[in-house]
Amino acid sequence: MKLGIVGLPNSGKSTIFNAIMHAGAEAAFYPFSTVNPNTGMVPVPDNRLQVLYEMYKAKAVTPATLEMVDIAGLVKGSGRGEGLGNQFLSHIREVDAIVHVVRCFTDDNVPHVYDGIDPLRDIETVNLELVFADLEIIERKLAKVSKGARTDKNLLREEENLIKLKDALESGQSADGIDCGDLPLLSQKPVLYAANVNEGETENNPHVEKIFGHAKKNKSSVFVSCAKLESELQSLDDEERELFLREMGFSQTGLDRLITAGYELLGLISFLTAGPKEVRAWTIKRGCRAQQAAGKIHSDLERGFIRAEVVAYDDLVHSGTYAAAKERGLVRSEGKEYVVKDGDVMLIRFNV
């Protein structure tokens, strides 16, 4: 899963990036502290991998990964060159979803670029800039397509579609149902709003409630983050950190909660492969069929797919070994149309 972080300057984007990625990116009390993008990658925590690793006495564990890109802050007018402009958005065009950081914390030492905490105003400001940046892309494409549209029917259709898209975005309407082709439009990506709050302000926070309300209307998700606290907890070991977080009212770390929210938003699940060489997690879309899932591992496995031997993770663990699970009839032979479930441990039989 790849996520790109957007938000106003001083909303806490780099602080969240640091807390999640265990990184040391510059996070400072003055706006526009991030100029060049920060990128990072961390393993997606999955306790099941460790269990299988021990069961198979495997040589290696390969978890799924979370990639994140933290960029400069957007302000009203970034598209016209205000602040640091909007060129840096090119670094997040290819992400699966946007993490939109919204400032809900007050701190006299950290100036807000506009006056006072106002999540809905901030969200609208940033989202408008994403739309403006998308319109630039659409217009550039339109200029290219229009040239050939007089003589080419396909291009004519594409031109009509692009005009529809442009009109929708310009009038603030949703582009749902309009074919965006291969244009990587930021305003059309799934959004995870990160409500960044001070410690002790996670419950009954009216700012956070507003963000939940906005997200619900826009089919987005919300993730409440105490980024500053979490980035400060990094010096602690895992156990101490968890204990501390639990005392603060969080049952999971920011990374765990972000992963859960992101997978939920994008409809992602994991299936597993296990053997003496390697135990590994693979990320797929919910509803993905066995043959397509096999293609995640290698295109040969998809092309030459014969069948999949499947056992649910819990069944495998309760049985103790793969052989025991097989004996108990818990290992199924599934065809290419089988809809893969989260935690399926799969062995693909193929022939090329």
Ligand SMILES: Nc1nc2c(ncn2[C@@H]2O[C@H](COP(=O)(O)OP(=O)(O)OP(=O)(O)O)[C@@H](O)[C@H]2O)c(=O)[nH]1
């Ligand atoms: N009190 C408080 N301060 C925070 C919180 N989150 C971030 N900060 C502080 O706010 C300041 C700005 O944070 P950054 O993470 O640099 O903000 P940014 O969104 O990356 O800002 P730019 O890179 O300038 O766009 C830093 O001094 C952080 O320590 C929070 O939840 N509470």
Ligand SMILES: [Mg+2]
């Ligand atoms: Mg920053």
